[in-house]
Amino acid sequence: MFKPDNDALETSLVRPFNVTHRMVLTIAIPMTLAGMTTPLLGLVDTGVIGQLGNAGMLGGLAMGALVFDCLFSVFGFLRSGTTGLVAQAMGRGDRTEEIMVFWRAIIVALVAGLLMIAILPLTLYAANDILKPTSDTAKALNEYVSIRMISAPMALVNFSVLGLLLGRGKGLFGLALQFLLNGINIILALTLGLGLGWEVSGVAWATVTGETVAAITGMTVLIWRGGALRKLDVNRLFDKAGMWRMIVISRDIMIRSLLLMSTYVFFARVGNEMGTITLAANAVLMNFYLVVGFFLEGVTIAAEQLAGRAVGARYSPAFRRSIQLTFFWGMVMALVMGLIFLAFGDRLVNILTTEPDVRQMAVYYLPWVSLTALTGLYAFQMDSIFIGASWSKDMRNMMFLSLFVFFGVLYGTRDWLGNHSLWLALNMFLFIRGVTLSAMLPRRYRGEFPAGL
Secondary structure (H helix, E strand, O other), X not given: OOOOOHHHOOOOOOOOOOOOHHHHHHHHHHHHHHHHHHHHHHHHHHHHHHOOOOHHHHHHHHHHHXXXXXXXXXXXXXXXXXXXXXXHHHHHOOHHHHHHHHHHHHHHHHHHHHHHHHOHHHHHHHHHHHHOOOHHHHHHHHHHHHHHHHHHHHHHHHHHHHHHHHHOOOHHHHHHHHHHHHHHHHHHHHHHHHHOOOOHHHHHHHHHHHHHHHHHHHHHHHHHOOOOOOOOOHHHHOOHHHHHHHHHHHHHHHHXXXXXXXXXXXXXXXXXXXXXXXXXXXXXXXXXHHHHHHHHHHHHHHHHHHHHHHHHHOOHHHHHHHXXXXXXXXXXXXXXXXXXHHXXXXXXXXXXXXXHHHHHHHHHOHHHHHHHHHHHHHHHHHXXXXXXXXXXXXXXXXXXXXXXXXXXXXXXXXXXXXXHHHHHHHHHHHHHHHHHHHHHHHHHHHHHOOOOO
Protein backbone atom coordinates (compact mmCIF):
# COMPACT_ATOMS: atom_id res chain seq x y z
CA MET A 1 0.00 0.00 0.00
CA PHE A 2 1.10 3.57 -0.66
CA LYS A 3 2.00 6.10 1.97
CA PRO A 4 -0.37 9.07 1.57
CA ASP A 5 1.05 12.52 0.99
CA ASN A 6 0.44 15.35 3.43
CA ASP A 7 -2.61 16.53 1.50
CA ALA A 8 -4.26 13.18 2.05
CA LEU A 9 -3.74 12.84 5.80
CA GLU A 10 -7.11 14.39 6.63
CA THR A 11 -9.14 12.57 3.96
CA SER A 12 -11.48 11.06 6.54
CA LEU A 13 -12.64 14.48 7.69
CA VAL A 14 -15.57 16.46 6.35
CA ARG A 15 -14.34 19.24 4.04
CA PRO A 16 -17.23 21.71 3.56
CA PHE A 17 -17.60 23.80 0.41
CA ASN A 18 -20.47 25.78 -1.10
CA VAL A 19 -22.09 24.97 -4.43
CA THR A 20 -23.33 28.12 -6.15
CA HIS A 21 -24.89 29.06 -9.47
CA ARG A 22 -21.57 30.59 -10.44
CA MET A 23 -19.70 27.38 -9.63
CA VAL A 24 -22.09 25.36 -11.78
CA LEU A 25 -21.92 27.79 -14.69
CA THR A 26 -18.12 28.07 -14.48
CA ILE A 27 -18.00 24.41 -15.43
CA ALA A 28 -21.18 24.20 -17.50
CA ILE A 29 -20.77 27.15 -19.86
CA PRO A 30 -17.27 26.29 -21.18
CA MET A 31 -18.19 22.63 -21.58
CA THR A 32 -21.50 23.48 -23.23
CA LEU A 33 -19.61 25.59 -25.74
CA ALA A 34 -17.07 22.79 -26.18
CA GLY A 35 -19.80 20.20 -26.46
CA MET A 36 -21.61 22.20 -29.10
CA THR A 37 -18.58 22.04 -31.38
CA THR A 38 -18.83 18.23 -31.48
CA PRO A 39 -22.36 17.98 -32.95
CA LEU A 40 -21.48 21.00 -35.08
CA LEU A 41 -18.72 18.85 -36.48
CA GLY A 42 -21.27 16.11 -37.12
CA LEU A 43 -23.53 18.61 -38.84
CA VAL A 44 -20.65 19.85 -41.01
CA ASP A 45 -19.63 16.30 -41.94
CA THR A 46 -23.23 15.47 -42.80
CA GLY A 47 -23.58 18.72 -44.71
CA VAL A 48 -20.38 18.07 -46.71
CA ILE A 49 -21.56 14.66 -47.85
CA GLY A 50 -25.20 15.78 -48.08
CA GLN A 51 -24.26 18.38 -50.70
CA LEU A 52 -23.27 15.53 -53.01
CA GLY A 53 -26.90 14.41 -53.21
CA ASN A 54 -26.02 10.75 -52.61
CA ALA A 55 -28.25 9.14 -49.94
CA GLY A 56 -26.14 5.97 -49.90
CA MET A 57 -22.95 7.89 -49.16
CA LEU A 58 -24.72 9.91 -46.46
CA GLY A 59 -25.99 6.71 -44.86
CA GLY A 60 -22.49 5.19 -45.01
CA LEU A 61 -21.03 8.20 -43.20
CA ALA A 62 -23.73 7.93 -40.54
CA MET A 63 -23.00 4.23 -40.06
CA GLY A 64 -19.26 4.85 -39.93
CA ALA A 65 -19.70 7.51 -37.28
CA LEU A 66 -21.93 5.07 -35.37
CA VAL A 67 -19.14 2.47 -35.40
CA PHE A 68 -16.82 4.89 -33.63
CA ASP A 69 -19.55 6.00 -31.27
CA CYS A 70 -19.86 2.34 -30.26
CA LEU A 71 -16.12 1.72 -29.97
CA PHE A 72 -15.33 4.92 -28.10
CA SER A 73 -18.35 4.61 -25.83
CA VAL A 74 -16.89 1.33 -24.57
CA PHE A 75 -13.96 3.36 -23.28
CA GLY A 76 -16.08 6.28 -22.12
CA PHE A 77 -14.89 5.56 -18.59
CA LEU A 78 -11.57 7.12 -19.59
CA ARG A 79 -13.41 10.43 -19.51
CA SER A 80 -16.33 9.94 -17.13
CA GLY A 81 -14.68 7.52 -14.70
CA THR A 82 -11.56 9.66 -14.55
CA THR A 83 -13.63 12.79 -13.89
CA GLY A 84 -15.47 11.15 -11.00
CA LEU A 85 -12.37 9.68 -9.35
CA VAL A 86 -10.35 12.88 -9.77
CA ALA A 87 -13.22 14.96 -8.34
CA GLN A 88 -13.44 12.67 -5.30
CA ALA A 89 -9.67 12.92 -4.77
CA MET A 90 -10.01 16.69 -5.02
CA GLY A 91 -12.77 16.61 -2.42
CA ARG A 92 -10.49 14.66 -0.08
CA GLY A 93 -7.60 17.04 -0.75
CA ASP A 94 -5.45 14.22 -2.20
CA ARG A 95 -3.65 15.90 -5.10
CA THR A 96 -1.26 13.02 -5.76
CA GLU A 97 -4.14 10.59 -6.31
CA GLU A 98 -5.57 12.94 -8.94
CA ILE A 99 -2.41 12.40 -11.00
CA MET A 100 -2.40 8.65 -10.35
CA VAL A 101 -5.93 8.34 -11.70
CA PHE A 102 -4.88 10.28 -14.80
CA TRP A 103 -1.85 8.11 -15.63
CA ARG A 104 -3.79 4.90 -15.09
CA ALA A 105 -6.28 6.18 -17.66
CA ILE A 106 -3.50 7.10 -20.12
CA ILE A 107 -2.03 3.59 -19.95
CA VAL A 108 -5.42 2.06 -20.70
CA ALA A 109 -6.01 4.57 -23.51
CA LEU A 110 -2.81 3.74 -25.38
CA VAL A 111 -3.18 -0.02 -25.04
CA ALA A 112 -6.84 0.04 -26.05
CA GLY A 113 -6.22 2.36 -29.01
CA LEU A 114 -3.49 0.14 -30.44
CA LEU A 115 -5.72 -2.90 -29.98
CA MET A 116 -8.51 -1.17 -31.92
CA ILE A 117 -6.13 -0.64 -34.84
CA ALA A 118 -5.05 -4.28 -34.72
CA ILE A 119 -8.62 -5.60 -34.94
CA LEU A 120 -9.74 -3.27 -37.75
CA PRO A 121 -10.65 -6.16 -40.15
CA LEU A 122 -12.84 -7.72 -37.46
CA THR A 123 -14.49 -4.36 -36.77
CA LEU A 124 -15.33 -3.87 -40.46
CA TYR A 125 -16.74 -7.40 -40.72
CA ALA A 126 -18.91 -6.93 -37.64
CA ALA A 127 -20.13 -3.50 -38.77
CA ASN A 128 -21.22 -4.79 -42.16
CA ASP A 129 -22.80 -7.90 -40.68
CA ILE A 130 -24.79 -6.03 -38.03
CA LEU A 131 -25.79 -2.90 -39.93
CA LYS A 132 -26.49 -4.63 -43.30
CA PRO A 133 -25.56 -1.66 -45.53
CA THR A 134 -26.29 -1.56 -49.27
CA SER A 135 -23.31 -1.72 -51.65
CA ASP A 136 -22.98 2.09 -51.97
CA THR A 137 -23.41 2.58 -48.24
CA ALA A 138 -20.91 -0.20 -47.43
CA LYS A 139 -18.21 1.41 -49.58
CA ALA A 140 -18.48 4.72 -47.74
CA LEU A 141 -18.69 2.95 -44.37
CA ASN A 142 -15.52 0.90 -44.91
CA GLU A 143 -13.54 3.84 -46.29
CA TYR A 144 -14.42 6.11 -43.38
CA VAL A 145 -13.74 3.53 -40.65
CA SER A 146 -10.41 2.36 -42.15
CA ILE A 147 -8.95 5.87 -42.25
CA ARG A 148 -10.31 7.19 -38.97
CA MET A 149 -9.12 4.14 -37.01
CA ILE A 150 -5.53 5.42 -37.37
CA SER A 151 -6.10 8.02 -34.64
CA ALA A 152 -7.85 5.69 -32.15
CA PRO A 153 -5.04 5.91 -29.50
CA MET A 154 -5.02 9.71 -29.71
CA ALA A 155 -8.80 9.88 -29.39
CA LEU A 156 -8.69 7.84 -26.19
CA VAL A 157 -5.82 9.93 -24.81
CA ASN A 158 -8.04 12.97 -25.34
CA PHE A 159 -10.70 11.28 -23.19
CA SER A 160 -8.21 10.85 -20.36
CA VAL A 161 -6.89 14.41 -20.59
CA LEU A 162 -10.40 15.80 -20.54
CA GLY A 163 -11.29 13.55 -17.59
CA LEU A 164 -8.49 15.05 -15.48
CA LEU A 165 -9.38 18.61 -16.45
CA LEU A 166 -13.07 18.21 -15.72
CA GLY A 167 -12.45 16.36 -12.47
CA ARG A 168 -10.50 19.43 -11.36
CA GLY A 169 -13.24 21.76 -12.63
CA LYS A 170 -10.95 23.24 -15.33
CA GLY A 171 -13.67 23.87 -17.88
CA LEU A 172 -11.85 26.64 -19.77
CA PHE A 173 -8.84 24.45 -20.52
CA GLY A 174 -11.17 21.68 -21.64
CA LEU A 175 -12.98 24.19 -23.86
CA ALA A 176 -9.72 25.28 -25.48
CA LEU A 177 -8.73 21.69 -26.32
CA GLN A 178 -12.16 20.85 -27.72
CA PHE A 179 -12.14 24.00 -29.83
CA LEU A 180 -8.73 23.04 -31.14
CA LEU A 181 -9.78 19.47 -31.95
CA ASN A 182 -13.11 20.26 -33.57
CA GLY A 183 -11.96 23.50 -35.17
CA ILE A 184 -9.20 21.71 -37.08
CA ASN A 185 -11.65 18.95 -37.92
CA ILE A 186 -14.32 21.27 -39.31
CA ILE A 187 -11.89 23.33 -41.41
CA LEU A 188 -10.25 20.27 -42.90
CA ALA A 189 -13.59 18.51 -43.52
CA LEU A 190 -14.71 21.46 -45.65
CA THR A 191 -11.31 21.80 -47.34
CA LEU A 192 -10.64 18.13 -48.03
CA GLY A 193 -14.18 16.81 -48.36
CA LEU A 194 -15.61 19.52 -50.61
CA GLY A 195 -12.75 21.77 -51.70
CA LEU A 196 -10.45 18.98 -52.90
CA GLY A 197 -13.25 16.52 -53.63
CA TRP A 198 -12.01 13.77 -51.30
CA GLU A 199 -15.59 13.20 -50.12
CA VAL A 200 -15.82 10.60 -47.30
CA SER A 201 -12.05 10.06 -47.07
CA GLY A 202 -11.54 13.81 -46.65
CA VAL A 203 -13.96 13.87 -43.71
CA ALA A 204 -12.13 10.92 -42.12
CA TRP A 205 -8.64 12.44 -42.53
CA ALA A 206 -9.91 15.68 -41.01
CA THR A 207 -10.91 13.77 -37.87
CA VAL A 208 -7.56 11.96 -37.67
CA THR A 209 -5.67 15.26 -37.83
CA GLY A 210 -7.83 17.03 -35.24
CA GLU A 211 -7.63 14.22 -32.68
CA THR A 212 -3.85 13.87 -33.05
CA VAL A 213 -3.09 17.59 -32.69
CA ALA A 214 -5.38 17.91 -29.64
CA ALA A 215 -3.85 14.90 -27.88
CA ILE A 216 -0.28 16.12 -28.36
CA THR A 217 -1.21 19.63 -27.21
CA GLY A 218 -3.10 18.46 -24.12
CA MET A 219 -0.38 16.07 -22.95
CA THR A 220 2.32 18.66 -23.51
CA VAL A 221 0.57 21.28 -21.41
CA LEU A 222 -0.27 18.84 -18.60
CA ILE A 223 3.27 17.49 -18.40
CA TRP A 224 5.16 20.79 -18.56
CA ARG A 225 2.67 23.12 -16.88
CA GLY A 226 0.20 20.93 -14.98
CA GLY A 227 2.52 18.86 -12.81
CA ALA A 228 1.52 15.53 -14.42
CA LEU A 229 5.09 14.23 -14.00
CA ARG A 230 6.14 15.99 -10.80
CA LYS A 231 3.64 14.05 -8.68
CA LEU A 232 4.05 10.74 -10.53
CA ASP A 233 4.73 7.94 -8.01
CA VAL A 234 5.22 4.62 -9.83
CA ASN A 235 4.60 2.51 -6.71
CA ARG A 236 1.35 4.31 -5.99
CA LEU A 237 0.39 4.24 -9.66
CA PHE A 238 -0.04 0.46 -9.47
CA ASP A 239 -1.49 0.40 -5.95
CA LYS A 240 -3.89 -2.56 -5.75
CA ALA A 241 -6.74 -0.68 -4.07
CA GLY A 242 -6.60 2.20 -6.56
CA MET A 243 -6.29 -0.12 -9.56
CA TRP A 244 -9.15 -2.34 -8.40
CA ARG A 245 -11.46 0.61 -7.83
CA MET A 246 -10.76 1.87 -11.32
CA ILE A 247 -11.34 -1.61 -12.79
CA VAL A 248 -14.71 -2.04 -11.07
CA ILE A 249 -15.96 1.41 -12.06
CA SER A 250 -14.60 1.02 -15.59
CA ARG A 251 -16.27 -2.36 -15.97
CA ASP A 252 -19.68 -1.02 -14.98
CA ILE A 253 -19.39 2.10 -17.14
CA MET A 254 -18.20 -0.04 -20.06
CA ILE A 255 -21.20 -2.36 -19.76
CA ARG A 256 -23.50 0.63 -19.45
CA SER A 257 -21.93 2.19 -22.54
CA LEU A 258 -22.25 -1.02 -24.57
CA LEU A 259 -25.92 -1.21 -23.69
CA LEU A 260 -26.36 2.44 -24.60
CA MET A 261 -24.70 2.03 -27.97
CA SER A 262 -26.63 -1.15 -28.73
CA THR A 263 -29.70 1.07 -28.59
CA TYR A 264 -28.25 3.34 -31.26
CA VAL A 265 -27.08 0.39 -33.36
CA PHE A 266 -30.54 -1.16 -33.43
CA PHE A 267 -32.03 2.28 -34.08
CA ALA A 268 -29.86 2.56 -37.21
CA ARG A 269 -30.42 -1.05 -38.24
CA VAL A 270 -34.20 -0.89 -38.01
CA GLY A 271 -34.15 2.45 -39.84
CA ASN A 272 -32.07 0.83 -42.58
CA GLU A 273 -34.61 -1.99 -42.87
CA MET A 274 -37.28 0.64 -43.48
CA GLY A 275 -35.40 1.92 -46.54
CA THR A 276 -32.51 4.17 -47.58
CA ILE A 277 -34.60 7.34 -47.33
CA THR A 278 -35.66 6.53 -43.76
CA LEU A 279 -32.07 5.69 -42.82
CA ALA A 280 -30.79 8.99 -44.26
CA ALA A 281 -33.59 11.04 -42.65
CA ASN A 282 -32.96 9.46 -39.25
CA ALA A 283 -29.22 10.08 -39.71
CA VAL A 284 -29.93 13.79 -40.18
CA LEU A 285 -32.20 13.86 -37.13
CA MET A 286 -29.74 11.95 -34.96
CA ASN A 287 -27.38 14.89 -35.43
CA PHE A 288 -30.06 17.03 -33.79
CA TYR A 289 -30.33 14.51 -30.95
CA LEU A 290 -26.56 14.66 -30.50
CA VAL A 291 -26.83 18.46 -30.35
CA VAL A 292 -29.27 18.01 -27.45
CA GLY A 293 -26.89 15.68 -25.64
CA PHE A 294 -23.85 17.86 -26.09
CA PHE A 295 -25.77 21.04 -25.29
CA LEU A 296 -26.78 19.48 -21.96
CA GLU A 297 -23.37 17.94 -21.40
CA GLY A 298 -21.94 21.05 -19.76
CA VAL A 299 -24.56 20.94 -16.99
CA THR A 300 -24.24 17.19 -16.54
CA ILE A 301 -20.44 17.43 -16.31
CA ALA A 302 -20.92 20.05 -13.61
CA ALA A 303 -23.20 17.60 -11.80
CA GLU A 304 -20.59 14.87 -12.14
CA GLN A 305 -17.72 16.97 -10.85
CA LEU A 306 -19.61 18.59 -7.98
CA ALA A 307 -21.28 15.37 -6.83
CA GLY A 308 -17.94 13.53 -6.92
CA ARG A 309 -16.24 16.32 -5.02
CA ALA A 310 -19.03 16.32 -2.40
CA VAL A 311 -18.68 12.55 -1.92
CA GLY A 312 -14.92 12.90 -1.54
CA ALA A 313 -15.39 15.77 0.93
CA ARG A 314 -18.10 13.80 2.79
CA TYR A 315 -20.28 16.92 2.73
CA SER A 316 -23.96 16.22 2.00
CA PRO A 317 -25.24 19.85 1.65
CA ALA A 318 -22.96 20.31 -1.37
CA PHE A 319 -24.22 17.04 -2.84
CA ARG A 320 -27.87 18.08 -2.54
CA ARG A 321 -27.20 21.56 -3.86
CA SER A 322 -25.34 20.20 -6.90
CA ILE A 323 -28.42 18.15 -7.86
CA GLN A 324 -30.79 21.10 -7.46
CA LEU A 325 -28.76 23.66 -9.38
CA THR A 326 -27.71 21.39 -12.24
CA PHE A 327 -31.32 20.29 -12.79
CA PHE A 328 -32.45 23.94 -12.87
CA TRP A 329 -29.91 24.96 -15.48
CA GLY A 330 -30.42 21.73 -17.41
CA MET A 331 -34.15 22.42 -17.65
CA VAL A 332 -33.48 25.93 -18.94
CA MET A 333 -31.22 24.58 -21.67
CA ALA A 334 -33.56 21.69 -22.56
CA LEU A 335 -36.51 24.03 -23.08
CA VAL A 336 -34.41 26.37 -25.23
CA MET A 337 -33.20 23.51 -27.43
CA GLY A 338 -36.66 22.02 -27.84
CA LEU A 339 -38.13 25.36 -28.91
CA ILE A 340 -35.28 26.03 -31.35
CA PHE A 341 -35.81 22.71 -33.08
CA LEU A 342 -39.56 23.25 -33.36
CA ALA A 343 -39.13 26.78 -34.72
CA PHE A 344 -36.10 26.43 -36.99
CA GLY A 345 -35.57 22.69 -37.45
CA ASP A 346 -36.94 22.61 -40.99
CA ARG A 347 -34.39 25.20 -42.11
CA LEU A 348 -31.56 23.25 -40.51
CA VAL A 349 -32.67 20.07 -42.27
CA ASN A 350 -32.61 21.86 -45.62
CA ILE A 351 -29.04 22.94 -44.96
CA LEU A 352 -27.91 19.41 -44.13
CA THR A 353 -29.27 17.58 -47.17
CA THR A 354 -30.35 18.41 -50.72
CA GLU A 355 -32.33 15.18 -51.23
CA PRO A 356 -36.05 16.20 -51.38
CA ASP A 357 -37.44 12.95 -49.96
CA VAL A 358 -34.93 12.94 -47.10
CA ARG A 359 -35.79 16.56 -46.31
CA GLN A 360 -39.53 15.87 -46.22
CA MET A 361 -39.24 12.85 -43.94
CA ALA A 362 -36.76 14.49 -41.56
CA VAL A 363 -39.00 17.54 -41.10
CA TYR A 364 -42.01 15.29 -40.44
CA TYR A 365 -40.26 13.57 -37.50
CA LEU A 366 -38.73 16.73 -35.99
CA PRO A 367 -41.14 16.88 -33.00
CA TRP A 368 -39.76 13.58 -31.72
CA VAL A 369 -36.25 15.04 -31.63
CA SER A 370 -37.50 18.12 -29.80
CA LEU A 371 -39.01 15.86 -27.14
CA THR A 372 -35.64 14.20 -26.45
CA ALA A 373 -34.43 17.47 -24.92
CA LEU A 374 -36.85 16.93 -22.03
CA THR A 375 -36.80 13.14 -21.73
CA GLY A 376 -33.02 13.15 -21.95
CA LEU A 377 -32.37 15.78 -19.29
CA TYR A 378 -33.13 13.65 -16.24
CA ALA A 379 -31.39 10.62 -17.77
CA PHE A 380 -28.20 12.57 -18.47
CA GLN A 381 -28.21 14.31 -15.09
CA MET A 382 -28.82 11.15 -13.05
CA ASP A 383 -26.15 9.29 -15.04
CA SER A 384 -23.66 12.02 -14.18
CA ILE A 385 -24.57 12.08 -10.48
CA PHE A 386 -24.08 8.33 -10.21
CA ILE A 387 -20.81 8.45 -12.18
CA GLY A 388 -19.44 11.26 -10.03
CA ALA A 389 -20.33 9.37 -6.85
CA SER A 390 -18.96 6.09 -8.31
CA TRP A 391 -22.32 4.32 -7.83
CA SER A 392 -21.63 2.52 -11.07
CA LYS A 393 -23.42 -0.76 -10.30
CA ASP A 394 -26.84 0.92 -10.00
CA MET A 395 -26.26 2.89 -13.18
CA ARG A 396 -25.35 -0.29 -15.05
CA ASN A 397 -28.38 -2.21 -13.78
CA MET A 398 -30.85 0.53 -14.62
CA MET A 399 -29.42 0.67 -18.13
CA PHE A 400 -30.35 -3.00 -18.54
CA LEU A 401 -33.91 -2.19 -17.53
CA SER A 402 -34.10 0.83 -19.84
CA LEU A 403 -32.83 -1.20 -22.79
CA PHE A 404 -35.47 -3.84 -22.10
CA VAL A 405 -38.13 -1.11 -22.29
CA PHE A 406 -36.58 0.20 -25.53
CA PHE A 407 -36.83 -3.16 -27.28
CA GLY A 408 -40.31 -3.79 -25.88
CA VAL A 409 -41.65 -0.49 -27.21
CA LEU A 410 -39.79 -0.77 -30.53
CA TYR A 411 -40.82 -4.26 -31.51
CA GLY A 412 -44.23 -3.97 -29.87
CA THR A 413 -45.24 -0.95 -31.97
CA ARG A 414 -43.09 -1.23 -35.11
CA ASP A 415 -45.66 -2.95 -37.33
CA TRP A 416 -48.29 -0.26 -36.90
CA LEU A 417 -46.26 2.86 -36.08
CA GLY A 418 -43.37 2.44 -38.53
CA ASN A 419 -40.59 4.98 -38.00
CA HIS A 420 -42.58 6.57 -35.18
CA SER A 421 -41.84 3.42 -33.14
CA LEU A 422 -38.11 4.14 -33.29
CA TRP A 423 -38.46 7.65 -31.89
CA LEU A 424 -41.05 6.61 -29.31
CA ALA A 425 -38.75 3.82 -28.11
CA LEU A 426 -35.78 6.21 -27.88
CA ASN A 427 -37.73 8.72 -25.78
CA MET A 428 -39.03 5.98 -23.47
CA PHE A 429 -35.48 4.66 -23.10
CA LEU A 430 -34.31 8.07 -21.90
CA PHE A 431 -37.29 8.62 -19.62
CA ILE A 432 -36.95 5.25 -17.85
CA ARG A 433 -33.23 5.80 -17.21
CA GLY A 434 -33.87 9.07 -15.42
CA VAL A 435 -36.85 7.88 -13.39
CA THR A 436 -35.28 4.63 -12.18
CA LEU A 437 -32.00 6.23 -11.11
CA SER A 438 -33.78 9.05 -9.30
CA ALA A 439 -35.85 6.44 -7.43
CA MET A 440 -32.62 4.81 -6.19
CA LEU A 441 -30.96 8.08 -5.22
CA PRO A 442 -32.42 8.48 -1.66
CA ARG A 443 -31.17 5.06 -0.56
CA ARG A 444 -27.70 5.69 -1.97
CA TYR A 445 -27.61 9.13 -0.36
CA ARG A 446 -28.44 7.77 3.09
CA GLY A 447 -25.74 5.14 2.74
CA GLU A 448 -23.07 7.59 1.60
CA PHE A 449 -23.46 10.41 4.12
CA PRO A 450 -23.60 9.99 7.90
CA ALA A 451 -26.65 11.58 9.52
CA GLY A 452 -26.30 15.29 10.15
CA LEU A 453 -23.44 15.91 7.69
